Amino acid sequence: MTGFVDLNNIRLAYGGGDGTLALDGLTMAVKKGEFAAVVGPSGCGKSTLMKLATGLIRPQAGTVEVAGKEVDGPVSVAGMAFQNPSMLPWRTTLKNVMLPLEIVQPHRRRLKSEYESYVARAENLLEIVGLKGFGDKFPWQLSGGMQQRANLCRALIHDPALLMLDEPFGALDAFTREELWQVMRDLHAEKGFTVILVTHDLREAVFLADRVFVMSARPGRIIVEQEVDFPRPRPIDLTYDGGFNDIVHDLRGHIAEARAAA
Known part of the structure; x- marks a missing residue:
């Protein structure tokens, strides 16, 4: 395996060896700088894969490596964003975005002495995602989409x-x-x-990703790797293109076959 993220022959059962087998024989490699998407039937282990890659759980068999190092605990080089933004209601948007800086080294050590530069970094991210001027607003003052934009900034604030x-x-x-x-x-x-990116939305996967990995039904493993070679930057109108929708339909077919084989 030669990826920036390598999962090699992973086996994981929740509850130990006699528990629910979530993944079995899962192998995948994601290259440095690549945008990868993972799709598959509900319950196939997509979120389990995420937890493995970030070191939140460990497999019973196989190896997980990130940036050339075997994962044996939480991965400090990773940022994470989920469906629920989980913004802290008592903190402003800016303070929510800056929260990882209070936890992740070396930023935690530098935060007090370099506070203004970190604020500038957070405000720059907010501007990039269309939230310029909203740093002093609280989560309840933002729409769901605005909260998710802030959530992306929080995931990226520590580079x-x-x-x-x-x-x-x-x-x-x-x-x-x-x-x-x-x-x-x-x-x-x-x-x-x-x-x-773990997603159920095949259009989302094809629009964003360089490569889409399709998982089998539980116990999950990778059954298809679909290259997506549309030029970047991709316009949103691409989602109406015939070639784009051909890939979406092919992926849907693979998932349907995986569900039928379960």
Whole structure:
């Protein structure tokens, strides 16, 4: 395996060896700077894969490596964003975005002495995602889409080399979701970090990703790797293109076959 993120022959059962087998024989490699998407039937282990790659859980068999090092605990080079933004209601948007700086080294050590530069970094991220001027607002003063934009900023404030996205746009309306696809597209182009996106939305996967990994039904493993070679930056109108929809339909077919074989 030669990726920035390597999962090699992973086996994981919840509750130990006799528990529910979530993953079995899962192998995948994501290259540095690549935008990868993971799709598959419900319950196939997509979120479990995310936890493995970030060191939140460990497999019973197989190895997980990130940036050339075997993962044996939480991965400090990773930022994470989930479907629920989980903004702290008593903190302003700016303070929510800056929260990881109070936890992750070396930023925690530098935060007090370099506070103004960190504030400038947070405000720059907020401007990039369309939230300029909203840093002093509280979460209850923001729409769901605005909270998710802030959530992306929080995941990126400590300049992670790896961004893990677990259904981050799933709870949003279709129009807002497409807006945030474009925000994510532009952030990835500007920052160059590696991304692993877990999603049920096949259009989202094909629009954003360089490669889409399809998982089998539980116990999950990778059954298809689909290259997506549309030029970047991709306009949202691409989602109406015949070639784009051919890939979406092919992926849907693979998932349907995986569900039928369960």
